[in-house]
Every structure is written in C-alpha cells, then in structure tokens.
Amino acid sequence: MAFDLxxxxxxxxxxxGSFTGFLAGLLGVGGGATLVPFITLxxxxxxxxxxxxxxxAVATSLxxxxxxSISSVRAHHQRGGVRWDIVKLLAPGIVLGSLLGAxxxxxxxxxxxxxxxxxxIGFSATQMFLDKKPKPSRQLPQGAGMIGAGSVIGVLSALVGAGGAFVSVPFMTWCNVPIRAAVATSAALGFPIALMGTVGYIYAGWSLHDMPPGTLGFIYLPALVVIAAASVTTAPLGARTAHRIDTAxxxxxxxxxxxxxxxxxxxxxIKGLA
Known part of the structure; x- marks a missing residue:
C-alpha cells in the first residue's frame, strides 16, 4: 500500500497534531472538535x-x-480521580454503541x-462560551440504565469522532458525580470509545474497494501516525501551561x-445537499 505523502x-x-494536543492539555477539550474539521479541509x-x-476525518480522529487518551488516563488515575466503578458500568454500552455508531x-x-x-461543534462551543454545567438532580441509574447511557455516549462519540466527554461529563454531573471525578472518569472512558469506534470504522470501510491509498478501512494512516506522535508530545506542555494561567x-x-x-x-x- 503506497502513501502519496x-x-x-x-x-x-x-x-x-501539535496544536490539538496542546489545546487538549491546556483546556481539557478533546481533539475531535478541532481534528475532524481540519482533517476534512x-x-x-x-x-x-x-x-x-x-x-x-471522523475515523482518523477516533x-x-x-x-x-492513555497519558490522560494515567495522570487522572495517579491523582485518584477516576471512578472505575462507573467506568465498568458504562463500558459494555459504550462498546456496543461505538461499534454501532461506525x-x-x-x-x-x-x-x-x-x-x-x-x-x-456548535453545541460544544456554546457550552464552553457560557461555561454552563448541569445542576445535579438525580443519582446514577443501575444495570440496564447504565448500559443504555453508555450506548448513547458510544454512538454519538463514534459519529463525531470525539472521546465522549461532551456527553459523559454532563451526564455524570447531572447524576451527582463531582465535576473533577466526572472529567477524570470521562478521560478513562475515552479509550474504549476510541478503540471500539476505530475497530468499527476499520470494519465499515474494509469492503470498499475505491478507498484512497494509505487507508485502513476509513482510517487515513499517514494522518494517524503524524498527528498522534505530535499530539502526545505537546499535550503535557499544554497541561503544565494550564496550571500557570487563567484558562477561563x-x-x-x-x-x-x-x-x-x-x-x-x-x-x-449544505454544499452536499445542493
């Protein structure tokens, strides 16, 4: 398979990759919101x-x-922020939802x-601009309720190439999970979302014979390699910078x-509708 790179x-x-990695570390936003439009362009x-x-673009972002997500999860886990009990309850639905979303x-x-x-993106931008957070008003569901919630998170994340924080953090906050624990737990959920979404997109594009060179399913491998290497390098720099400045x-x-x-x-x- 030849790469025209x-x-x-x-x-x-x-x-x-450097830009999105730095932003992820600085502002705590996932790469999907910026990666998908720029890769599309x-x-x-x-x-x-x-x-x-x-x-x-969505598949490569995932x-x-x-x-x-690995370095982010490690950092949150070392600080004891991840609610692994919630991860275990949401993970089955997330696996199913991510595969279905692809x-x-x-x-x-x-x-x-x-x-x-x-x-x-418009929804995420509005939430960020207004700094809106849902008011805690209920407790986490049990059993099938958590599987259903995980499935919704997985489907939406796979459709937009994001790690799921835009849904999982408000959901957990709404269910009386403290915001810091919700953010840390969302980071841990990002890996299974991305992994199963990636598998789903590889399978979805596997049988298409007119895909461009350098693809694995719907994933554009050259972009994956370069962006991942750059973003992993700059994310810690963004995280350190966040502790020194006011990010509001x-x-x-x-x-x-x-x-x-x-x-x-x-x-x-809209252009595609014309």
Whole structure:
C-alpha cells in the first residue's frame, strides 16, 4: 500500500497534531472538535473523494484518541480521580454503541454526517462560551440504565469522532458525580470509545474497494501516525501551561474558533445537499 505523502502534508499534519494536543492539555477539550474539521479541509484540498472525506476525518480522529487518551488516563488515575466503578458500568454500552455508531456513519450520506458534526461543534462551543454545567438532580441509574447511557455516549462519540466527554461529563454531573471525578472518569472512558469506534470504522470501510491509498478501512494512516506522535508530545506542555494561567478567558476564545469550524462543516454539509 503506497502513501502519496509529500513534505507539505507531513508538515501540515505535524502542526495540526501539535496544536490539538496542546489545546487538549491546556483546556481539557478533546481533539475531535478541532481534528475532524481540519482533517476534512486537508483531505478536501488534496482531492480525496467527497463521499469519504468526512468519514475518514471522523475515523482518523477516533484512532488518534486511542493514543492520546492513555497519558490522560494515567495522570487522572495517579491523582485518584477516576471512578472505575462507573467506568465498568458504562463500558459494555459504550462498546456496543461505538461499534454501532461506525456502521451508522457508513450508512449516512457524507453531507448529513458533516451537518451532524456542525451541530456537535456548535453545541460544544456554546457550552464552553457560557461555561454552563448541569445542576445535579438525580443519582446514577443501575444495570440496564447504565448500559443504555453508555450506548448513547458510544454512538454519538463514534459519529463525531470525539472521546465522549461532551456527553459523559454532563451526564455524570447531572447524576451527582463531582465535576473533577466526572472529567477524570470521562478521560478513562475515552479509550474504549476510541478503540471500539476505530475497530468499527476499520470494519465499515474494509469492503470498499475505491478507498484512497494509505487507508485502513476509513482510517487515513499517514494522518494517524503524524498527528498522534505530535499530539502526545505537546499535550503535557499544554497541561503544565494550564496550571500557570487563567484558562477561563481562553475557553471563550476557543469557543469562537469552534464556531468558525462549525460554520465550515455546515458549509460542507449544505454544499452536499445542493
């Protein structure tokens, strides 16, 4: 399998991986919100097939989270923040939901997936800009309720290429889990979401014979390798910086960037409808 990978694309992917890794460490935001739109843009400029671009971007974003989430989980675990009892209860549903989400993404037209992602980024940006947190009003469900919640988290995360924090943190906070424990537990949930979503996207794209060179299913391997290597390197730098500065104002600035990215994905989706 030959890779058509020039130095310009390598540099672009290095910058993207470094940027998203630093932001993840600095602001605690997952890479999916920024990775998917930028990978979509890069693949569009490289002339990749329109029908596959957004799906490849989502799949590649999920695959990178497999690597970047490990260091985050380790840091939270060392501080005793992860509620592993919650992880165990949500994990079965997350596994099922992540696998199902990849198959739904395969069946969806590319423009509808782009519109769904625009909605996701717009929602995330609004939550970040307003710094809204749900009020604790109930307890965690048991048994089938947790499997159902995990399935919803897994499906939505697989559809948008994110680690699930945009759903799991509000859900746990709503269920009276302290915010720091919710964030730490969400980081631990990010790995099974990303892993099973990645497996799902590999399977979903495996039988397609017109995929571009350098792909494994829907995953674009050159982007995965370069972005993962860069983001793992810069994430700790972002985390250290976060302890030295007030990130509240930065989150609002980043929210404006997210609105811009949402607009681009909205344009991609509407253009596909024409």
């Amino acid at each position: 020039g130095w310009q694309l390598i540099l672009e992917l290095l910058v993207l 890069l693949l569009t400029l490289k002339g990749f097939p329109e029908a596959y671009i957004v799906k490849m 695959a990178t989270i497999c690597f970047t 198959q739904i993404a395969k069946a969806l037209p590319a423009n509808w997936l782009a519109l769904l992602f625009a909605l996701f 104002k930065l989150k609002r600035v980043f929210a404006v960037l997210l609105y811009s990215l949402a607009s681009y994905m909205l344009y991609k989706g």
